[in-house]
Amino acid sequence: MDWFELKKTMMFPSSLSRRTRELLAFEKVLDGTLYDHIPYPFFKSCDADTTYIPINRRRPSIRSNLCSTVVDDSVSLLFSQSHWPAVVTKTKEGADDNDREHLLRNIISDLNLSSVMEQAAVMGSVGSVAILIQAVDSELVIEIKRTCFLEPTFSLFDVRKLLRVREQYIVDADGLLRAGFGDHPPGNYWFTRDFTENETIWYQPVRLDSPLRGEDGLMRDDVRSVSHGLGVVPIVWIKNLPGTDPGSPDGKCTFAAGIDTMIDADYLLSQTVRGLRYSADPTMVLSADEYQLPGMMPQQIPKDASHAISLPQGGEAKLLEINGTGAAASLNMWEALRALALEAMHGNRAHGDRVTAAQSGRAMELMCLGLTWLTGRLRRSYGEFGFVSVLNLICRISQVVPELNIGGKFHGPIEAGNISLVWPPWFEPTFGDMQTMANAVQAARSANAVSVDTAIRMMRPATHVQHVGEEKNKILDDIKAHDERLKALDGQVQDRDPTEV
DSSP states (O other), rough: OOOHHHHHSSSTTTTTOOOHHHHHHHHHHHTTTTTTTOOEEETTTOOOOOOOOOOEEESSSSSOOOHHHHHHHHHHHHEEEEGOOOEEEEEEOOOOOOOHHHHHHHHHHTTTTHHHHHHHHGGGGSEEEEEEEETTTTEEEEEEEOOOGGGEEOSSOTOOOOOOOOOOEEEEEEHHTTTTTOOOOSSSEEOOOOOSSSEEEEEEOTTOOSSSGGGGGOOOOEEEEEEOOOSSSSEEEEESSSOOTTTTTSSSSSSSGGHHHHHHHHHHHHEEEHHHHHHSEEEEEEEGGGGGGOOOOEEEEESSTTOOOOTTOOOEEEEEOOOOOHHHHHHHHHHHHHHHHHHHHTTTOGGGGGGOOOOOOHHHHTTTTHHHHHHHHHHHHIIIIIIIHHHHHHHHHHHHHOOOOEEEEEEOOOOOOOOOEEESSSSSHHHHHHHHHHHHHHHHHHTOOOOHHHHHHHHHHOOOOOHHHHHHHHHHHHHHHHHHHHHHHHHHHHHHHHHGO
């Protein structure tokens, strides 16, 4: 069974769009539930009426989850604690803005934006993700939203500028009651909400079978609708990877290229396990005429060593055993399929148990070259186009909403723009790497080939300096204090009486 056939067997409401069904199918692959809708377990070969069940109509007993593994590895290399980027801010004149940079670092910590961006990167691996940022009762609230139920509208002149985002999905009457919409007759309803540049518009629920569809059937809910007046849609829309259609609302799925191979590998491993279990308990065959069997022998005869089987003379008992060559060939095929799937998805194909000694950061980068290439592309999507946009939107909201509560603190209006990211190295440098780096920086400084700022930036992978300007001031203060101590010692020596020696 391939991915195309498996998608056709998934039960999605026909009222959903093709894009929504595609994203929902990718989500099932990501959370490992892509086989849950198949009713028959893998070891059940016949139905109740003894009808044979083909293998492609059974759930695999082994699920490798290679796709989610690649996503977890890439996101860990993107937004984990040791790979979190440093935020750098500049003034309009291009000078370092230390105060605003320090303020943004505090906001990132208070809002726990590292966890938000990490979760957004996992959810967005299916193609896209949306981050809703709004002020609710003067408190900043951040919500990650699945884009399968969102329809964005972009500007014709700027494909990155959102004009409107419509949220629409199916909910039952009980769900409406829990959400505070009151009692509705039993049935399914469309929940609809629009996020525009100046307001958030709520609509009254519409029955799924209503003849009025689209804009004609929507009635504005003035009680819940609010005006935010930001001038921009309060949503950061992040496309996962660059795709073939730049006008598409979704990027390329991280793991789409490896789904078919992963499905083949799951079925192959399941069949291998089935064969190994059969080898442990093979089928018994008795060769004897029926009239020669002593008494009415039961159809199920125990094959345990503690049970002896008595057959008439000339009878024979056999076990239908198989050799292990098929299992070995299946495992070799599984290794080939795994490598093929990881190569297609740019996953990590290196085996940690084969590394006999500590490797340098550069060696580890070369071993995981495909994964670093994938994460490098994700850095643009979720870093420059995602995380920076989130910070700019927070700053914009702080300018519009007075006394905005951000993570329990009031910071006042914050200037937006001129925000960039500095990413750490892919892998932590070893002591040998740091010594080589320090010697190179020292030689460059002694020859006056680089400035102090450049030297600090060169040593940043080893020292994890957050701000170059602050580190430079600390270095200059240390040099100044050292010179003052030397002057004080020189003065003590000159004031000393030579006859005391």
